[in-house]
Amino acid sequence: EVQLQQSGAELVKPGASVKLSCKTSGYTFSNYYMSWLKQMPGQNIEWIGNIYGGNGGTGYNQKFKGKATLTVDKSSSTAYMDLSSLTSEDSAVYFCARPGLGTGWFAYWGQGTLVTVSS
């Protein structure tokens, strides 16, 4: 069974950085992309970017370049997202999501990580 387990909620101060994790199981990590998405409270979902588990190759939504940095650790089948220079606009739930086999984007999702930026 494919599982994506995300790290716990974060309370961070403005200007700080935070690193979120998405630990996977149930499939060969290096064979799939992992995507990260942002959802502010009561708001639309935004795609942040993708990273390939095999070689770490990335693609970003231009809006999040400089804000988010995606990395992977193949040895632990874990994807990471660093968010830098946090402001209140970064307060949101962040999801990791993986394509399905033949179904394309976002067939499997993590449970989400709530990031709250507050002094």
Place this chain on the structure above:
Amino acid sequence: DIQMTQSPSLLSASVGDRVTINCKASQNINKYLNWYQQKLGEAPKLLIYNTNNLQTGIPSRFSGSGSGTDYTLTISSLQPEDFGTYFCFQHNSWPLTFGSGTKLEIK
């Protein structure tokens, strides 16, 4: 960026009703359109991929149609568990974008 406009934004319907949710793209997305259902506090769930393909495990009362810029999600006979917010999503071109959502309430 491709803008995805959903309508209606709020929908109230009764069990057994036929429900349709519309999604209009700002340009042709070549049927690269998915539908997701999200319940409060949960991650979205994939219902339909590439316009009209039912994801495994999703009830057959859900169906999708459309082409070009106009797409529709239909629930043939609404069930109590179908409440939630529905999002369309285009993966024809980057950046990948979602509609703003349709909140479906059960009367």
